[in-house]
Amino acid sequence: MDGEPGLRERKKRRTHAAISDAAIALFLEHGFNQVSVAQVAEAAEVSKRTLFAYFPTKEDLVVHRLADHETEAARVVRARPSGTAPLTALREHLLKGLRERDPITGLNDHPQVLKLTRMILDAPSLVTRMERFKTGAERALAQALHETADTPELTARLAAVQIVAVQWALAQDNAQRLAYGEPADGRYAAAVADAELAFTLLENGLRQLAPQ
Numbered sequence: 001m002d003g004e005p006g007l008r009e010r011k012k013r014r015t016h017a018a019i020s021d022a023a024i025a026l027f028l029e030h031g032f033n034q035v036s037v038a039q040v041a042e043a044a045e046v047s048k049r050t051l052f053a054y055f056p057t058k059e060d061l062v063v064h065r066l067a068d069h070e071t072e073a074a075r076v077v078r079a080r081p082s083g084t085a086p087l088t089a090l091r092e093h094l095l096k097g098l099r100e101r102d103p104i105t106g107l108n109d110h111p112q113v114l115k116l117t118r119m120i121l122d123a124p125s126l127v128t129r130m131e132r133f134k135t136g137a138e139r140a141l142a143q144a145l146h147e148t149a150d151t152p153e154l155t156a157r158l159a160a161v162q163i164v165a166v167q168w169a170l171a172q173d174n175a176q177r178l179a180y181g182e183p184a185d186g187r188y189a190a191a192v193a194d195a196e197l198a199f200t201l202l203e204n205g206l207r208q209l210a211p212q
């Protein structure tokens with residue numbers, strides 16, 4: 001009996017992964033708008049009802065792969081060392097992501113990552129869905145600033161909007177450059193310079209976000 005819940009959970013994870021893998025493979029081969037949910041379900045060998053139980057919308061089949069990043073900035077702020085300003089922690093995290101070619105920074109030219117980036121940029125419904133992702137990131141970061149940096153609620157919300165917008169713009173710029181041929185290694189120095197400039201501008205306007 002004790003093993004049954006664990007077995008069910010593993011089966012759910014396998015089904016989730018199978019649906020996701022089938023969807024991404026089809027979308028990358030044929031294009032997001034050219035593939036139906038029914039085709040994804042058939043490729044994953046599940047019913048449409050099962051597919052929608054795991055992924056409520058077609059866009060979720062793509063965006064779920066970025067779900068962990070929605071609260072990433074908030075997690076960085078919450079986990080920062082004592083005495084470290086939120087912006088300092090976020091800046092160091094972004095620079096680390098650029099060094100490691102984290103796809104979320106836009107600075108990754110692996111062929112599959114590039115194809116996924118192009119697919120998202122070319123599908124208006126995915127771009128719209130990513131805007132909801134951005135709003136969630138702002139909300140989570142605002143809460144983290146309010147709770148860990150003793151930042152007033154309105155200040156935290158306005159700061160979060162600015163920080164997420166800057167990170168978003170930097171990532172989109174990197175991704176678009178790489179999607180149309182610029183190599184990641186060739187872009188790296190300029191991406192770092194852009195990030196440093198962006199955080200200098202943020203620091204000039206958000207100095208009151210002092211560490212504990």
